[in-house]
Amino acid sequence: MNKKPVRTIAFILFLCLMQINVYSQTKVGTWREHLPFSHAICVAEAENKIFCASEAGLFLYNKSDNSIETLTKIKGLSDNLISTINYSNNFNTLIVAYSNGNIDLVSDYSIYNISDIKRKDLSGSKKIxxxxxxxxxxxxxxxxxVVVLDVDKKEIKDTYFIGEGGASVKIFDMTYDGTYLYAATEIGIYQADINSSNLLNYQNWHRFTNLPIYDKSFNTITFFNNKIFANYSAEQTDSDTIYVYNGTSWNYFDTTITTTNALDNYYDNLIVVENWHVDVFNQANERIRHFSTPESKHAIIDKDDILWIADYQEGLIQNEESWHKLVICPNGPIDTKVFDMVCVNENLWVASGGRTGIGGNVYNTAKAYSFIEEKWTSFTEKTIPExxxxxxxxxxxxxxxNTNKVFLGTWGYGIIEFNNNAFTKIYNEDNTDNALQNISNLTPHAYVRIAGMAFDNNNNLWITNSSVQNPIAVRKANGDWLNYNFQNQISNIVIGNIIITQNDDKWVVLPRGKGLFVFNTNNTIDNFSDDRYKKISLLNDKGKVIANEIYSIAEDLDGEIWVGTDMGVVVFYNPQNILSNNSYYATQPIIEVNGNAQYLLSTETVSAIAVDGANRKWFGTQNGGVFLVSEDGEKQILNFNVDNSPLPSNNITSISINQNTGEVFFGTSSGIVSYKSTATKGNKDYSGVYVYPNPVKPNYDGLITIKGLVADVNVKITDISGNLVYETNANGGEAVWNGRNFSGNKVHTGVYIVFCTNEDGSQSFITKLLFVN
Structure with a gap:
């Protein structure tokens, strides 16, 4: 058995020494989660606290002071995707179980991990x-x-395979009447005497056959008022049925149920949790409470007769009386879905829709969210009926x-405009002079598919409008609309994202192996006659196709174009010559990994690319997590995945960087997390330079950050006598120091001088730093 050591949960306190952005003072290397705690699935009581679990993480509500604390993988949990929780009063321990079989025991602000099930060689799902x-x-x-966990010894005791012949059976829920164990399974209800000498023998588990539908799925079960209550989960319709076992026979309890998610007994109350309401029954089977919810998943009643509901849309709901409702939930996005993220001037916006791999609709309801001034705001049909x-x-x-003006592109429904976080209008074929086009004339406004959008330096919004005759549209800065067909070279095909380069070239991704399309309008948007354009493939210098499928594209600070494919990364080193030269080729960077030279990420599908202030490249992949490489792509600096970082998934859908703070946001198939990196955008001068922490106190052992620098300057740090103790080059507008000298020793108490100089010496700056040991 592999028992991992107890890990202390880190509660991070921020010390603000200057009037600057709170997160900009956070240590380099710090992670943050941006998760939808509103997707609550389970709730548990612990003395004066209520634990509420969402799939993304856990939060605790303190009834004494109304405070909220979150507990996630970043703060000590061992995994992501929680499946259920429960609290043991005997051991003052919360058990957190996961969809992959992992288990955490949380008690006294420590976490003990038991990974036996997760590591067990089993075919199929290990979800608890x-x-x-x-x-x-x-x-x-x-x-x-069934797995039996000894809570006291913190180890797995037994595993029961209760199906015929010892086969695996999916167990949804269990209960106990003092003598018998009952299991609600995918193929009926099983019973076993807990005092049996050998519950490992499947023959000691008996399936009830005196039920009307004895071999079907029962998803929840509980012991209440000396009876067993179990819910038959209808396969295709919202017509569940609750049955009651009196020790001899099974009878109907309620056949008017739609979909029952949980049955529980708390303080002699039967709680029935359905999709859109929670009912409470007394021992006379009288309904004594009925409370409507958006999407309830689980509920309990505490000793004060307060109903606590885990709701999949709102988070934790407190209900004292039928009329009273208090929603408790940490701030975060409303969903884990991330398709696209963009950050401009510290304003981050997220699109949470999707499309199929062949360009079809997935019909996710309209959802977007923004992260501005440390607060997440969600935009849905509930908040915006339009x-x-x-x-x-x-x-x-x-x-x-104007970062308050935001445009959201949809896959079929045109473009939504927001101004100051308020809905403005929807653009489609009707109000753009048909610049935006619909695939089908039979269904207005339903097939205006926006594949990508980007602003040029003149504030014109360029749009790729997939599968139509004129697939490139532009909303000019004055609000007028135009479109282009470029002699039908890319008409009526699926097209993808668009980027605009420093020299105003537009690069368009052509999915399904069709390459790229590059065009330039020569700064004459209304004059089509001088436009230059070319359809290109990913060919190397020998004319061989490097890769077919393109998933991502970005321009770096030197104007080079980096392309993410299903076979790694491809670079165009002289892209400004593409439209003027018939001879062009792409290159695969070569990187050394573990002593072996190989093409950069050649075994990965590169789904996202972002360039930081130091011109380093962040690559997101579909299966391998995140990679940070050097400016030239020849050195791997970091690789984050679910095993070595708080990433909730190795499937990266988008990456966006707050260039002012260096915070890198990773959108994954399971939500958003961010990482404070060492690079920021370089400044034109030194007017915004500051050092943090400053002073450096005795108990601090992290990195010291010098921020607000001119890009890529040389930084020298000396003691007050002029002795050099450290030297480095800034990553963009930021440099870091570990507080140690060239010998690796922590520097002594005193004032240290920071000298900053650009390459030709024309721009220099001096600041001070105090160490207190």
Whole structure:
């Protein structure tokens, strides 16, 4: 058995010494989660605290002072995608179970991980669906059977495969009547005497056959008022049925149920949790409470007769009386879905829609969210009724001249405009002089597919309008609209994202192996006759196709074009010559990994690219997590994945960087996290330079950051006598120091001088730093 050591949960305190952005003072290397705690699935009581679990993480509500604390992988949990929780009063321990079979025991602000199930060689799912406490043991209902956990010894005691012949059976829930264990499974309800000498023998588990539908799925079960209550989960319709077992026979309890998610007994109350309401029954089977919810998943009643509900849309709901409702939830996005992210001047916007791999709709309801001034705001049909009929928001463009003006592109429904976080209008074929086009004339406003958007330096918004005759559209700075067809070279095909380069070339991704399309309008948007354009493939210097499928594209600070493909990374080193020269080729950077030279990420599908202030490249992949490489792509600096970082998934869908703070946002298939990197955008002068922390106190052992520098300057740090203790070059506008001299020793108490100089010596600056040991 592999027992991991106890890990202390880190509670980070921020010391603000100057009037600057709070997060800019956070240590380099710090992670933050940006997760939808509103997707609550389970709730548990612990003395004067309520634990609420979402799939993305856990939060604790303190009833004494109304405070909220979050607990995620960043703060000590071992994994992502929580499946259920339960609290043991005997051991003052919260068990957190995960969809991959991992287990955390949380108690006294420490976390003990038991990974036996996760590591076990089992075919199929290892998800833990329920936790039942009996004496010193927790009985875990899993997708393959029952696992018995000794809570006191913190180890797995037994595993029961209860199906015919010892086969795996999916266990959704379990209960106990003092003598018998009951398991609600995918193929009926099983019973076993807990005092049996051998519960490892499947023959000691008996399936009830005196139920009307005895071999079907039962998803939840509980013991209440000396009876067993179990819910038959209808396969295709919202017509569940609750049955009651009196020790002899099964009878109907309620056949008017739609979809029941949980049955529980708390303080002699039967709680029935359905999709859109929670009912409470007394021992006379009388309904004594009925409370409507947006999407309830689980509920408990505490000793004060307060109802606590885990709701999948709102988070934790407190209900004292039928009329009272208090929603408790940490701030965060409303969903884990991320298709596109854009950050401009510290304003981050996220599109959470999607499309299929072949360019079809997935019909996700319209959702977008912004992260501005440390607060997440969500935009849905609930908050904006005008977008109720819209689906699949897939891209974002933020005006560089006015970051309050934001455009959201949809896969089929045109473009939504926001101003100051308020809905303005929807653009489609009707109000753009048909500059935006619809694939089908039979269904207005339903097939205006926006594949990408980007602003040029003149504040014109360029748009790729997929699968139509004139697939490139532009909304000019004055609000007028135009479109282009470029002699039908890319007409009526699926097209993808668009970027605009420093020399005003537009690069368009052509999916399905069709390469790239490059065009330039020569700064004469209204004059089509002088436009230059070319359709290109990813060919190397020998004319051989390097890769077919393109997933991402970005321009770096030197004007080079980096392309993410299904076979790694491809670079155009002289892209400004593409339109004027018939001879062009792309290059695969070569990187050394573990002593072996290989093409950069050649075994990965590169789904996202972002360039930081030091011109380093951040690559997101579909299966390998995130890679940070040097400016030239020849050195790997970092690789983050679910095993070595707080990334919730190795499937990276988007990367965006706050260039002012160096915070890198990773959009994944399971939500957003961010990482404070060492690079920021370089400044034109030194007017914004500051050092943090300053002073450096005795207990501080992290990196010291010098921020607000001119790009890539040389930084020398000396003691007050002029002795050099450290030297480095800035990453863009930021340099870091570990507080140690060239010998690796921590420097002594005193004032240290920071000298900053650009390459030719024309711009220099001096600042001071105090160490206190």
């Amino acid at each position: 669906n329920s936790i039942l406490f009996i004496d010193n043991y927790a009985y875990l209902g899993c997708d393959f059977g 977008i109720a009929d819209i689906r699949d928001i897939v891209n974002v463009a933020i005006s560089p001249n």
